[in-house]
Amino acid sequence: MPMKRVMKGNEAAAWAAKLAKPKVIAAFPITPSTLVPEKISEFVANGELDAEFIKVESEHSAISACVGASAAGVRAFTATASQGLALMHEILFIAAGMRLPIVMAIGNRALSAPINIWNDWQDMISERDTGWIQFYAENNQEALDLILIAFKVAEDERVLLPAMTGFDAFILTHTVEPVEIPDQELVDEFLGEYKPKHAYLDPKRPITQGTLGFPAHYMEARYKVWEAMENAREVIKEAFEEFEKKFGRKYQMVEEYKTDDAEIIMITMGSLAGTLKEFIDKKREEGVKVGAAKITVYRPFPIEEIRALAKKAKVLAILEKDVSFGLGGAVFADVSRSLINEKEKPIVLDFIIGLGGRDVTFEQLEEALSISEKAMKEGVEEDVYWIGLRKEIL
Amino acid sequence: MAVRKPPITTREYWAPGHAACAGCGCAIIMRLATKAFSEAMEEKYGDPNAFAIAHATGCMEVVSAVFPYTAWKAPWIHVAFENAAAVASGIEAAWKKLGYKGKILAFGGDGGTADIGLQALSGMLERRHNVVYIMYDNEAYMNTGIQRSSSTPYGAWTTTSPPGKYSIGEDKPKKWVALIAAAHMVPYVATASIADPYDLYRKVKKAAKVDGPAFLQIHGPCVPGWRIPPEKTVEVAKLAIETGVWPLFEIENGDIRNIKFQRFPKDGKFKKPIEEYLKLQGRFKHLFKRPGAIQELKEQIKEMWRVLGKEVELP
Numbered sequence: 001m002p003m004k005r006v007m008k009g010n011e012a013a014a015w016a017a018k019l020a021k022p023k024v025i026a027a028f029p030i031t032p033s034t035l036v037p038e039k040i041s042e043f044v045a046n047g048e049l050d051a052e053f054i055k056v057e058s059e060h061s062a063i064s065a066c067v068g069a070s071a072a073g074v075r076a077f078t079a080t081a082s083q084g085l086a087l088m089h090e091i092l093f094i095a096a097g098m099r100l101p102i103v104m105a106i107g108n109r110a111l112s113a114p115i116n117i118w119n120d121w122q123d124m125i126s127e128r129d130t131g132w133i134q135f136y137a138e139n140n141q142e143a144l145d146l147i148l149i150a151f152k153v154a155e156d157e158r159v160l161l162p163a164m165t166g167f168d169a170f171i172l173t174h175t176v177e178p179v180e181i182p183d184q185e186l187v188d189e190f191l192g193e194y195k196p197k198h199a200y201l202d203p204k205r206p207i208t209q210g211t212l213g214f215p216a217h218y219m220e221a222r223y224k225v226w227e228a229m230e231n232a233r234e235v236i237k238e239a240f241e242e243f244e245k246k247f248g249r250k251y252q253m254v255e256e257y258k259t260d261d262a263e264i265i266m267i268t269m270g271s272l273a274g275t276l277k278e279f280i281d282k283k284r285e286e287g288v289k290v291g292a293a294k295i296t297v298y299r300p301f302p303i304e305e306i307r308a309l310a311k312k313a314k315v316l317a318i319l320e321k322d323v324s325f326g327l328g329g330a331v332f333a334d335v336s337r338s339l340i341n342e343k344e345k346p347i348v349l350d351f352i353i354g355l356g357g358r359d360v361t362f363e364q365l366e367e368a369l370s371i372s373e374k375a376m377k378e379g380v381e382e383d384v385y386w387i388g389l390r391k392e393i394l
Numbered sequence: 395m396a397v398r399k400p401p402i403t404t405r406e407y408w409a410p411g412h413a414a415c416a417g418c419g420c421a422i423i424m425r426l427a428t429k430a431f432s433e434a435m436e437e438k439y440g441d442p443n444a445f446a447i448a449h450a451t452g453c454m455e456v457v458s459a460v461f462p463y464t465a466w467k468a469p470w471i472h473v474a475f476e477n478a479a480a481v482a483s484g485i486e487a488a489w490k491k492l493g494y495k496g497k498i499l500a501f502g503g504d505g506g507t508a509d510i511g512l513q514a515l516s517g518m519l520e521r522r523h524n525v526v527y528i529m530y531d532n533e534a535y536m537n538t539g540i541q542r543s544s545s546t547p548y549g550a551w552t553t554t555s556p557p558g559k560y561s562i563g564e565d566k567p568k569k570w571v572a573l574i575a576a577a578h579m580v581p582y583v584a585t586a587s588i589a590d591p592y593d594l595y596r597k598v599k600k601a602a603k604v605d606g607p608a609f610l611q612i613h614g615p616c617v618p619g620w621r622i623p624p625e626k627t628v629e630v631a632k633l634a635i636e637t638g639v640w641p642l643f644e645i646e647n648g649d650i651r652n653i654k655f656q657r658f659p660k661d662g663k664f665k666k667p668i669e670e671y672l673k674l675q676g677r678f679k680h681l682f683k684r685p686g687a688i689q690e691l692k693e694q695i696k697e698m699w700r701v702l703g704k705e706v707e708l709p
Contacts, residue, residue: 023491024484052487057517061480064473064514068448068484071471074491076484094473201469201485203443203496208464210449210472217461 002180002247009172012140012179013079013105013165014039016147018049019187020103022077024069026054026062028084031117032173033107036079059084063091063102070100071209073200075151078102081169082109085123089130095162096131096225098210100199101154105147106166107173108136108270108321110356118357119169120321121270124298125330131225133163133232134299136269140177143167145249146296148182151191152239158231160198168271170357186246229300236297253302255294258284259312262291264372267309267335268319269295272353272360276319279365290369295331306338315347317372319365319387321354328352328384347375350384364388402426402595403433405442412465413457417624419614419631420454420530422588424501427528427612428468430595431499434602443468444496445602446485450478450506453537453616454530476510478502479518482525497602500527504545505535508571515571519578519607526601526608529571532616540619544569547639548691550677552619557680562687567694572645573701575609579648582608587640588615589631593656597644613640621676633671638664638695638708653702663707668692 007015013036017025025044027037043049052069056062059080066076080088085106095102106124110116124134135150137143143165150163167173199209213221233253240251257277259265268276273294280292293309295302310316320329327333332350339345351368354360364387371385407428414421428447436442446469449455455472458465473481482500489496500518502511507529518525534552535541542552547568551557555564576583581604586594594612601608613634615627622630634640635657642656659665669688672678681687692708699706 024487026484026487050491052490054483054487055521056480056483057513057520061477061483061514061517064477064480065484065487067473068471068481068486069488070484071473071481072446072485072488072492074488076488090474091477098473201446201471201488203441203445203469203494206443206467206469208459208466208470211459211461211464212456213461 002182004178004180006176007140007179008035008174008176009140009143009167010035010107010174011039012144013147013167014043015181016144017077017105018043019182019184020075020077020148020151020191021049022051023074024052024054024066024076025078026056026065026069026076027078028056028059028062028080030059030081030084032109032169033079033081033105035173036105059087060091063088063095066102067091067095067098067100070102071098071199071201073196073202075194076102077104079105081107082111082123085127086111089127092127092130092132097221098199099160099228100162101160102162103147103150103154104162104164105143106164107169108166109169116356117169119171120355120357121166122322124164124166125322128299128330131161131229132299133161133229135163135165135297136295137165137167137172138271138273138294140167140172140179141249143172144179144181145243145247145251148187148190149239149243149251153232153236155194156235157197159228159235161225161228161232166270171271182247190242190246233300251296253297254305254309255296256309257292257294259291259293259309261289262313263289263376264315264317264369265291265293265309265313266317266319266368267293267295267331269298269331272319272321275360276365279362282362283369301334301338303338306335307342310339310342310346313346315349315372315376317349317351317368319351319353319368323352323355332384347380348383349375349380351387352384353387358388360388401592403429403442405429405432407432407467409465409467411463413460414453415617415624417617417627419588419616419627420532423528423530423612423614424454424458426591426594427598430598431526431602434599435496438603439495441495445499446470448478448482448485448498448500450502450511451475452503452506453532454501454503456537475506477514478506478511479514479525479527482527483518483521483523486523486525498525500525502527502529503537504529504531504533505543508545508569509543515575516578519575519580519609522606524606526610529609529611530614531611532614532619534616534619536616536619545571548694549681549687551680552677562684563680570611570698572609572611576645576648576650580607580609581605582644582646584644585611585640585642587613587631587635587642589628589635590642590657593642619677622674626674630671630674633666633674636664636666637668637671638699638706639668639671641699641702643702651703655704658704662705664709667709668695
């Protein structure tokens with residue numbers, strides 16, 4: 001029987017790692033993720049997890065050691081956040097290009113400067129082009145589940161790409177919630193043993209990995225990553241279905257909430273979806289035709305799902321905790337790309353919100369909604385807004 | 395007729411056809427080191443193939459693994475410039491769980507080891523991974539076209555240390571990573587040179603056989619980078635030893651008070667002047683026109699020997 005325990009998001013991630021039975025874990029402490037390697041070292045120390053835990057001297061070496069381990073043919077796991085993920089940046093491309101299904105847990109945290117340990121998504125958003133599959137969790141249960149699903153998808157032979165699962169700094173990493181821990185036997189069935197056909201460093205069958213790709217081969221190698229990421233769409237859906245059958249919890253690329261007759265749909269990711277759903281409930285009681293959508297899978301980006309969503313509404317209002325300077329929010333760009341060639345498309349507005357751990361309040365959501373309502377009635381004035389700025393200190 | 399056992403194994407892991415320059419000193423390191431490693435693995439584990447190689451970006455990586463070709467007959471991986479030691483750590487950990495017997499060999503050039511990879515190297519040594527790290531030292535970033543590294547010797551011309559009105563060439567003393575490695579008190583640290591292949595072979599074997607990490611810094615002349623003719627590679631390396639420029643030593647468990655030296659003159663007096671070493675190389679050509687420059691280099695070399703616990707005389 002699955003057991004239910006009250007735990008922090010970081011503990012949920014550590015439990016997911018334990019259930020997935022990686023053979024090698026390499027990690028480096030960083031707020032807010034530190035508890036993940038701490039908890040895993042306890043599991044290893046107590047003999048509850050039979051793995052090598054490499055206490056590396058940096059995140060760069062954490063991911064490098066995971067690449068070495070994964071290339072040697074074993075399941076590898078790490079956890080980090082923010083600056084740590086940024087330090088890994090170079091190797092993230094390599095892990096994807098070498099088709100190594102490493103899985104990583106991220107406590108989504110703002111990037112310096114100024115240095116800030118609190119939540120936004122800039123860390124993972126900034127890695128969107130590396131070839132890693134990206135999941136965003138709304139709560140601690142999702143953090144656990146989406147790490148297991150990440151292993152399943154990453155190791156699928158149609159995919160063979162690394163995957164990261166993000167859960168918001170402090171809002172989830174340090175907040176306790178009841179989490180159902182799946183049965184080990186069921187997880188074993190779900191994931192199976194990792195037996196790579198393409199990546200091993202075995203003296204009995206020597207192969208060379210990590211070669212130089214000349215212009216005659218490089219582009220095809222990159223195209224194969226593109227193709228694998230496209231394949232991931234179907235594989236993720238299959239994994240979601242199988243997960244639901246085995247564990248009873250349903251996941252979707254994009255989860256909709258009260259969207260059927262909505263004129264305005266507010267789109268977000270991560271734990272903000274929880275706040276947003278409550279806000280929608282309140283507005284619905286007031287008779288406002290507004291709904292919400294949560295993007296669970298950010299890479300591959302759910303283009304078709306966003307198109308379907310767009311058909312329902314007059315305005316898509318994106319609430320995102322990240323910014324691409326000189327452009328707007330990244331999710332805004334992604335949604336716009338999804339709709340650009342559609343014959344009919346709604347207004348798309350971008351609301352940059354909650355950076356660096358600033359609380360997202362109902363007042364801020366009201367502001368975003370009223371801008372959206374105004375745009376619906378009177379047309380678009382601007383399309384990128386910063387919400388909740390303290391104008392008095394600007 | 396009796397057949398004599400060859401002094402080194404006839405097994406090859408570094409195949410001909412790689413794209414290294416004619417006369418490449420570091421290609422000799424690749425070939426000899428993998429042979430020695432295999433012999434050690436055979437003696438220790440009964441399997442000459444019981445090793446895998448993690449390689450930093452650099453000359454020897456680029457010339458040996460251009461898709462769809464490889465010069466490697468052992469399991470081999472390249473990931474990036476600065477992380478060969480970290481990648482090797484991961485492989486070693488994976489091998490433990492896979493139950494493979496053997497040892498991991500890591501290669502990095504002086505740039506990938508002394509500079510950008512120093513942190514990963516320190517981490518690997520400190521964590522006591524069962525890895526032998528070989529720094530092939532050609533004393534500059536040769537793969538990118540001869541830029542100075544912290545392992546470039548004083549006075550050397552490189553494209554980023556050009557001699558000029560306000561420049562002597564490289565103006566800092568050479569950094570000795572072997573001593574930094576020794577400070578980790580790991581079981582075995584040594585320097586070697588392609589000019590003494592038996593010494594190199596013995597040291598790689600010894601490094602491969604210890605339990606835990608080992609580090610080797612091996613001198614490998616670079617034909618285009620040192621401005622030498624390809625047939626002079628070994629001669630130049632030999633002169634580095636004979637003039638006192640390149641020390642051959644072994645340090646066990648970080649015990650710097652008991653360094654073992656090889657080919658060190660008993661009386662501490664080197665017979666050949668360093669000018670003989672310098673004059674063969676275009677990278678030092680300008681020093682002969684700079685009053686005091688060669689004397690300064692000699693002082694630095696004496697200081698290096700003093701740190702190693704030896705008072706030497708250089709003619």
